[in-house]
Amino acid sequence: MEFIEYPDREMMMIDLANRIAGELNTCLRQHDWASFAVPGGTTPGPIFDDLCSADLDWSRVHVMLTDERWVPEDHERSNTRLLRERLLIDRASAATYVPLYKPAETPEEVIDELSETIRPEMPISILLLGMGADMHTASLFPGADRLADALDRNAPPLMAMRAPGAPEPRITLTAPVLRSAMSTHVVITGAEKRAALEAARHMKPAEAPIATVLSDAMVHWAE
Numbered sequence: 001m002e003f004i005e006y007p008d009r010e011m012m013m014i015d016l017a018n019r020i021a022g023e024l025n026t027c028l029r030q031h032d033w034a035s036f037a038v039p040g041g042t043t044p045g046p047i048f049d050d051l052c053s054a055d056l057d058w059s060r061v062h063v064m065l066t067d068e069r070w071v072p073e074d075h076e077r078s079n080t081r082l083l084r085e086r087l088l089i090d091r092a093s094a095a096t097y098v099p100l101y102k103p104a105e106t107p108e109e110v111i112d113e114l115s116e117t118i119r120p121e122m123p124i125s126i127l128l129l130g131m132g133a134d135m136h137t138a139s140l141f142p143g144a145d146r147l148a149d150a151l152d153r154n155a156p157p158l159m160a161m162r163a164p165g166a167p168e169p170r171i172t173l174t175a176p177v178l179r180s181a182m183s184t185h186v187v188i189t190g191a192e193k194r195a196a197l198e199a200a201r202h203m204k205p206a207e208a209p210i211a212t213v214l215s216d217a218m219v220h221w222a223e
């Protein structure tokens with residue numbers, strides 16, 4: 001694991017947007033298209049604000065979420081809504097969006113369909129992950145109902161997940177998909193998450209799910 005500490009959040013967000021744009025460009029020089037998976041939540045918005053105007057061939061970039069909260073797309077907690085408002089705009093509006101949501105009562109009703117569209121995107125070219133102070137990443141939460149299955153190396157690419165720490169059902173990429181990404185960045189802020197990250201390095205993914213990706217990840221932190 002590589003840990004990069006920044007003087008402040010703004011510099012970190014700008015630097016990460018630049019790094020990711022550079023990695024996407026490199027990937028597009030070598031391949032016809034690149035898959036780019038991003039988290040929702042409160043942290044990545046400023047990265048999206050910078051990245052959406054990056055000068056690259058977005059028409060060959062496939063953007064997807066690492067996980068989604070099972071709420072309609074216009075709900076304030078929808079990660080899809082965050083992407084549509086802050087990433088898939090400006091130059092990045094030319095990207096192909098690969099959805100992790102379809103209107104349905106539960107994720108189980110549409111997971112097979114969604115999995116079929118996700119499968120061809122593997123392995124993910126560039127993966128950006130967030131982390132909660134409880135050491136969850138994507139929607140791999142400690143104590144989640146199907147965490148052990150999602151950590152298994154034979155897990156399907158996409159799973160529904162319910163957890164005490166998550167107010168609504170989730171759908172999430174599973175550990176084998178996250179671990180097979182060609183480039184992995186984790187972005188975290190604040191002292192509490194830094195301490196959680198340090199602790200997770202010595203814990204098993206069953207207790208600290210972020211641990212499943214740490215060995216090959218570049219972690220970006222600012223106060």
Ligand SMILES: O=C(O)[C@H](O)[C@@H](O)[C@H](O)[C@H](O)COP(=O)(O)O
Pocket residue numbers: 039040041042043044066067068069079129130131132136137138139
């Ligand atoms: O939908 C989500 O909640 C995310 O994809 C999730 O994995 C997120 O990255 C962490 O919960 C951190 O969230 P914050 O950035 O809001 O702290």
